[in-house]
Amino acid sequence: MPEHAHHADVVIVGAGAAGLSAAHRLTSAGVTTVVLEAAPCVGGRMSTEKVDGFRLDRIGQLLTTSYPELRRTPGLGSLVLRPFAPGILVHSDGRHHRAAERLPARSARGALTTARALASAPLAPLTARTPARTASGTPPRSAPLGTPLDQARLGSALARIAATPVDRLLERPELPAADALSARGLPSRTIEGFLRPLLSALLCDPGLTTSSRCADLALHAFARGRLCLPEGGAEALPEHLAAALPPGVVRTGVRVTSVSTSSVRTAEHGAFTCRAVLLATDARAAAELLPGLRVPPFHEVTVVHHTAPEPPLDGPALLLDADRGGPVAHTAVISQVDPSRAPVGRVLVSSTVLGPPPEESAVRAHLAALYGTPTDRWERLGVHHTREAVPAMPPPHDIRRPVRLLSGLYVCGDHRDTSTVQGALHSGRRAAHAVLTDFGITPSYARETLPTAA
Incomplete structure (x- = not known):
């Protein structure tokens, strides 16, 4: 019989990080693959808006240089990661506190081309600018978080979790992260002043209802690496993945209306026949195509x-609010972290609210307190609200949710592993491995044990 006009061994629905990661694994094994994306560009939630020369991330999830999949995923070898300054800057009681500046020496292994980025952008001290003033008219002071003993305990705790194998972390009792923090053996001021705001930022979870095991994985990644952002915006990561695939594999502007184990029907381009279908959309879109799939809370x-x-802070520091004195959970002078995100000579300040959009006056007042400088002359460039930004991971949370639904039908995404970029990339690799196994193909990385997403 004549071959169908649209045919591939595998059709992947969705061109986010998970789908593109799977596409690399499949094409490298010689499996003909096509990736169908309804949007006009790749990336999904990892998108960046351009406004007057500024690059504005819609979600702005924090990455760490220690994510294993950033090294293992083909196509990311040329991705430049722009690191934040070591440690964290915490605002509490009108002061800036420095914490966790000394990280384990082995933590730099996760960087792809971080050394080049650091060479071109030297780190500045984690202090407020001299002209900055708080609401009371005094500049915020910069001091270590807690006493020297508190600092030593915190450093020891981070070093200990950095050295703990992931499998051992997953054997710990599972509780909501907020409940598990009290068992850390650290002073409450260290927990409230550092661990709670840090985990809220890493997990996008202000109430810390996330599984304590997932929180431990987040701290493990933080302690072993550096917080960072992709140079050029969040979209740079999926764009690198898509550009490294063979021509014609990724097709944007194609809306899928139904799927089966042997075909995919689209609204504009008819049917694509195949041997297997891999859903790599977000959880809700996947459930619309396959009713019965669980949709997690977000x-x-x-x-x-x-x-x-002018920059309200010297250096590429991530500034957290331990007091929760306003809507902003964390903020940074992003143009200090990644100069490519702002026109030359301009300043970009990006602030994350873990919730719905607040009043602009509340945001400005809070940023004025955090940075210790008036914000009335600041210009708002954009507000991006994503209601379903990050899948929630309350306990019990299975970070190895099945990616194989049945022979010929697979699913991947951050809702199948951890709700991170690392989790999305890792789930794509797991799904590709399942497809190749069912096809009777031994992948080139078969001898490598698939690690747990961290």
Whole structure:
């Protein structure tokens, strides 16, 4: 019989990080693959808006240089990661506190081309600018978090979790992260002043209802690496993945209306026949195509972008609010972290709210307190609210949710592993491995044990 006009061994629905990761594994094994994306561009939630020369991330999830899949995924070898300054800057009681500046020496292994980025952008001290003033008219002071003993305990705790194998972390009792923090053996001021705001930022979970095992994985990644962002915006990561695939594999602007184990029907381009279908969309879109798939709850995120007359903080620091004195959970002078995200000579300040969009006046007042400088001359560039930004991971949470539904039908995404970029890439690799196994193909990485997403 004549071959169908649209045919591939595997049809992947969705061109986010998970689907593109799976496509690389399949094509490298010689499996003909086509990736169908309804949007006009790849990336899914990892998208970046361009406004007057600024690059504004819609969600702005934090990455760490220690994510294993950033090294293992083909196509990411040329991705440049722009690191934040070591440690964290915490605002509490009108002061800036420095914490976790000394990380394990082995933590730098996760960087792809971080060394080059650091060479071109030297780190500045984690202190507020001299002219900055708090609401009371005094500049915020910079000091270590807690006493020297508190610092030593915190450093020891981070070093210990960095050295703990992932499998052992997953054997710990599972509780909501907020409940598990009290068992850390650290002073409450260290927990409230550092661990709670840090985990809220990493997990996009203000209430820390996330599984303590997933929280431990987040701390493990933080302690072993550096917080970072992709150079050029969040979209750079999926764009690198798509550009490294063979021509014609990724097709955007194709809306899928139904799927089966042997075909995919689209609204504009008819049917694609295949040997297997891999759903790599977000959880809700996957459930619409396959009724019965579980849709998890989500954390909503709002990112507010401003440009300021001058940088309100010296250095590429991530600034957390331990007091929770306003809507902003964390903020940074992003143009200090990644100069490519702002025109030359301009300043980009991006602030994350873990919830719905607040009033602009509340955001400005909170940023003025955090940075210790007036914000009335700041210009708002954009507000991006994503109601279903990050899948929630309450206990019990299975970070190895099955990617093989049945022979010929597979699913991947951050809702199948951990709700991180690492989890999305890892689930794509697991799904590709399942497809190749069912096809009777031994992948080139078969001898490598598939690790747990961290």
